[in-house]
Amino acid sequence: MATDENPFKRFCPKVQLEIQRHYPPNFKVLTTHFPTVPLRLNATLEDTFGFTLCHPDIRKFLKNIKYLSPKTVAKEVTYLPYTATQSDQGVYVWHPLLSLFNIEVALNEYLQASSGTKQTSLNYLFSCFVRLSYLESYDVRTHCIPLVHSAVARSVTSGSNSDLGEEVMKMCRMNFVSERATLPQTLEFLTNLIGQLSHEEMCRIFTPILLKFSEPFISNTSPDVIPTCHFVPYSVLFSVARIAQLFTSMLLDFRGLTTPLDFEFKTILGPLFRVSPINTYPSHFKDASTLTTSSIEGMCGMLNQRLTTLCEVAHQTFKPLFKHNSHSIFLWLSLFLKRNHPRGSLGLQLRTNTFQQTLYATDGMGLNVTTLLLKFCQKLCEGKLVSKINSFYCLIENNSSFESAVSRIGTNPSSVPVPHILELCKESKLCHCEDTEDLILDLSPDFSFPTQLFHVTHFALSVYYVPVIDTFINKSRQLAEIKDILPTLENQPLLKATYEDLIGSYLSLKSHLLSENLVQMLTQFCLFSCDWFLFLTGTKHKVTPQIACIPEFYLSNVLEILQFLSATCKDTLVTLQPDYSKFIQFSTVFLNNSDLILNPHKRGKIAEVLGTLTHSDNDTRHFLVSHTDRIRETLQSDRMALRHFLPGLLKVFAEIEVTGDDLEFEQKFTYRHSMYDLIELLWSSAPFKPCLDTLCREVLDRTYSTPPVLLKFLNALINDATFLLDEGLSHVQNVAVIEKLKSGTKWHELSEEEKNSKITELGQETRLARTMNRLAERTIHTLVRISHETPQILTIPVQIDSLATMLNYFLNQLTGPKNRTLNVLDREQLSFKPLDLLCHILEVYFNMAQFDTFLIAVVSDGRSYSESLLINTQKVLGVAKAPFDKMEKWQEICGKFSNTKRTLECNNISIENIPEEFLDALMNTLMSDPILLPSGNVVDRATIERHILNQKNDPFSRQPLSIEELEPIPELKERIEKWQRDKSNN
Known part of the structure; x- marks a missing residue:
């Protein structure tokens, strides 16, 4: 053979x-x-x-x-x-x-024989390629696959495939071969196939296909189902580098885009990104007032699923685009956000104005773009890759104008760095570091993908998500106001229709803004950002060039979002169970170091957010409490927090008092109101007791050269209680006066203009009274807790007189003759609870009555204290049917006050008999610890320390003054003590 x-x-x-x-x-x-x-x-x-x-x-x-x-x-x-x-x-x-x-x-004979049949040559060759890829013999594959590629080249150049674009889309769907093609096989084949085309041929064949990318959404503003099958082949097609380049070049053609809104209606991606319940007309929640709770929850669940699907579709589509040309994609996203940046900067009223809305892309599109960026950030957050993000990105300056950079995008995108579009270098920075001024920043090589992604995402949050929070809260307030007058709308169809539209838009906005998928990614990103902020401070947690680069709005994003989510969707957070440990550590560091945040209100906001996160709502369903408890447990188990968190919190509480800027005086109360629960928690927490004891010793030892943080806090707390109680009662009295006028005969004598003015004034006084009374109640409740847990720190000379004077004054207001001026028609509307307030004040008396210094301070108050004050209080308790134990305690304390008063009267020394050199130059009282001021005046230490806590200056010269500058006079102190002994012996 x-x-x-x-x-x-x-x-x-x-x-x-x-x-x-x-x-x-x-x-x-x-x-x-x-x-x-x-x-x-x-x-x-x-x-x-x-x-x-x-x-x-x-x-x-x-x-x-x-x-x-x-x-x-x-x-x-x-x-x-x-x-x-x-x-x-x-x-x-x-x-x-x-x-x-x-x-x-x-192979060529077979292709010729099969021409004219249903199976096209490209489909056939792709099938062959797939089968060859699975052969066990490496040698057969390596010799036959090139033959297939060359056959593809001949097929393309011969022009026998007139529907090449459609054939390629079929391959991208991977549903026409008996053997299941893998993505790498498909991409290798398509890369070779498209590589045979010239640029002109590729543009001619694939431009029409790419223009159909958002076709399903162009004619339908509210698709019931996201057509994922339409976008699957595009995600495969974009994995081919040349197609990705072609698509991104089409995106960066900004000709014809004259307004920010054009990004939504005149670009390829606009129709995809605008799919949102916010943009759906008519609303999914039509006649929402008639819908049941289960119906609304069901609709929100459906919309939540739809938005999740849309996010997945966009993510799978953009993943290959970012891989092949991330720079161009970031340019498109950044320019979209920058053009719409004024919308986020506008005031709330302007943002909700119809005219302003027509100038900018809708909130729905902005939220979808933000969601896409957050989706890509997930891998970054889960890997905790904080070291991969370069903070110097925020310092890159554009030597030319912004418009010049935009014009270069169309001709040479690679020459335009993304920071030149975002212009983060112009934003206010978190803190200042002189070392950053000498940095020489180089754009070569370009910033990494994680760096670009992180910074663009924060910019997107500031442009859309955070401003939309304001819109949502505003709609919520409007609904609450309208709900009060709903019964009057029955005969006013126009107003009722307005109400239906408002509640429909509110629910639509809520379904997008608080979709579970978005909430999860937002929480994860914000906590990751806190970890990054902490990382930038270095191992010593000090100001570094890295942290000094960060725009202030990055921190604002984190704080606003965490506070909003904690207040609105605890159900979701219970399920997600986010880890707040890094936020606790970040808060501890940034609360303690004022150099890390130039704006004191941002530090106040950190404390406010922590207060919101740890707030325990008594009306909350039992399974939601675990969210708050988990955060509290994290706080009470963190080593850094146990040592430094409480001092930092108290420091911020006190420092908000003297911000030095022109913000509203009442702003500080907004921050402090949220801190009260947290302060009370820490005051009674066993893990924080060692730290609290240390702070108390600093105050009681009185060896400090600067006022201890606890002393500053107590001073601010007593000042707040005095101001808020006084303001609250004053506004209640004003309401009572106007109500009395309305019910009297003189009301009819007023003109319509005067009546309207009084009604407007009544509304303003009601709102102010409600606000002040709520704040006063929380402030005095915190004072009760402190007087119960650590009463000894309130007995120091610096504070004891202020405390006693404040308590006496308001006790007199509530129980004295002036309490008749507090009679109003609806106390609940004013949040005015006089009996509760009285009981809180009495609790402080009860807790402090064990100290003689407190008893002396109370009875020495010549402004409000009197025997009649004690008697009137007893009467009011009886009339109000207060608990018997409180009445009994008050009787016991009244006896102590009377005995102390008699003792003082017996030992009283007339001021005329006191040598003038022994008198406080400011208060004209006998000094116990004389201090010489730089101005040459002599005052008592308690007097001047109390003054410095409120105003850091010499009360006589108004020059800056600190405790270090106080000069004791031991000789004078000794003479005063000797004089007192001699008087006692006589």
């Missing part, structure tokens, strides 16, 4: 006899007549390409085999020329003369 000269034999010596799979059990018969190796190879190639290299006689023999696979019989047959010789036995032996050339010829 002649020798088989098969050139492929050396390539596939280990190929299994695949023919056994096709032609059992007649293998012995077949191999008796024909050589085995060619049959093996032919079976493999037949499975791959769909044709055979066998001689017709062999094919005829195979067809007669009983167990031949029907699949094989049905295949089209083509063959190569062959030579045959006759052996000694008279049997013809086949010599197929296999070679790469012969296979290529056979």
Whole structure:
């Protein structure tokens, strides 16, 4: 028998006899007549390409085999020329003369034979390519795959595939081959295919396809289902580098975009990003006032799922685009956000103005863009890759104008750094560091993907999510106001329709703003940002060039979002169970170090947010308490927090008092109101007791050279209580006066203008009274807690007189003759609870009555204290039917006050008998610890320390003054003490 000269034999010596799979059990018969190796190879190639290299006689023999696979019989047959010789036995032996050339010829013959059939050449070649990829023989793959690629090139250049674009989209769907194609196989084939096209040909073929990207949303403003099957092939197509480049170049063609709104209606991505319940007309919540709670929850669940699907679609679509051309994508996103930046900067009234809305892209589109960026940030956050983010990104300056940078995008996008579009260098920074002024920043190489992504995401949050929070809160307030007058709307259809529209838009906004997927990503991103802020301060947690680069609005984003989410969607947070440990550590560091945040109100905001997060609502359902408890447990178990958190919190509480800016005076109460729960928690927390004891010792030892933080806090707390109680009662009295006027005969004598003025004034006084009374109640309640847990710190001379004077004054207001001026028609509307307030004040008396210094301070108050004050209070308690134990305690304390008063009267020294040098120059009272001021005046230490706590200046010269500058006069102190002893002995 002649020798088989098969050139492929050396390539596939280990190929299994695949023919056994096709032609059992007649293998012995077949191999008796024909050589085995060619049959093996032919079976493999037949499975791959769909044709055979066998001689017709062999094919005829195979067809007669009983167990031949029907699949094989049905295949089209083509063959190569062959030579045959006759052996000694008279049997013809086949010599197929296999070679790469012969296979290529056979492949071309097959393509020609199949032309005009339903199976196009590209589909066929792709199927062959997929099957070749699965072959075990590496040598066969490496020699045959190039043949497929060359066949593709001939097919493309011949122009035989007029519908090349559509064929490519079919390949991207990966649903037309019997073998399931993998994404790498598809991309390799498509990369080779598209690589055969010139740029002009590629643009001509694929531009129409890319323009159809958002086609499902162009004619339908509210699709019920996101057509994911439409976007799947695009995510595959964009994985081809040349297509990604073409698409991004189309995105960066900003010709015709004259307003920020054009990004939504005149760009390829606009229709996709504007899909939102906010932009749906009519609203999904039509006639919302008639809907049941379950119906609303069901609709919100459906919209939540839809938005999640939209986010996944956008993420899968943009993933390859970011991979191949992240710079261009960031340019498009950044320019969209920068053009719409004024919308976020506008005041709330302007943002909700219809005219202003038509100038900028909608909140729905902005929230979708933000959601997409947050989705990409998830991997960054989960990996906790804080070291991957370069903070110097925020310092890159644009030497030319902004518009010049935008104009260069269309011609040379790579020459325009994204920071030149965002212009973060112009934003107010978190803090100041002189070292940043000498930094030389280089844009080569470009900033990493994590860096770009992180900073653009924060910019997006400031432009859309945070401002939309204000819109949501405003709608919520409007609904609350309208709800009060709902009964009057029955005969006013126009107002009722306005109410229906408002509640529908409110629910639509809520369903997008608080969708579960978005809430999860927001929480994760904000906590990651806190970790990053902390990382930038270094191991010593001090000001560094890195932290000094950060725009202040980054911190505002984090604080506003965390506070909003904590107040509005605790149900979701309970499920997500976010880890707040880094936020606790970040707060501890930034509350203690004022150099890290130039704006004191931002530090106040940190404390306010912590107060919101740890606030325990008695009306909250039991399973929601775990969210607050978990945060409290984190706070009480963190080592850094146990040592430094309480001092930092108290420091901020006191320092808000003297911000030095022109913000409203009442702003500090907003911050402090949220801190009260947190302060009370820490005051009674066992893990924080060592820290609290240390702070108390600093105050009681009185060896400090600067006022301790606890002393500053107590001073601010007592000042707040005095101011708020006084203001609250004053506004209640004003309401009572106007109500009395309205119910009297003089009301009818007023003109309509005067009546309207009084009604307006009544509304203002009611709101102010409600606000002040609520703040006063929380302030005095905190004072009660402190007087219960650590009463000794309130007995120091600096504070004891202020405390006693404040308590006496308001006790007199509530129980004295003036309490009749507090009679109003609706106390609940004013949040005015006189009995509760009285009981809180009495609790402080009860807790402090164990100290003689407190008793002396109370009875020494010449402004409000009197025996009648004690009697009136007892009467009021009786009339109000106060608890018996309180009445009994008050009687006991009244006895102590009376005894103390008598003792003081017996030991009283007339001021005329006191040597003038022993008198306080400011208060004209006997000094116990005389101090010489820089101005030359002598005052008592308690007097001047109390003054410095409120105003850091010399009360006589108004020059700056600190405790370090106070000069004791021990000789004078000794003479005063000797004089007192002599008086006592006499």
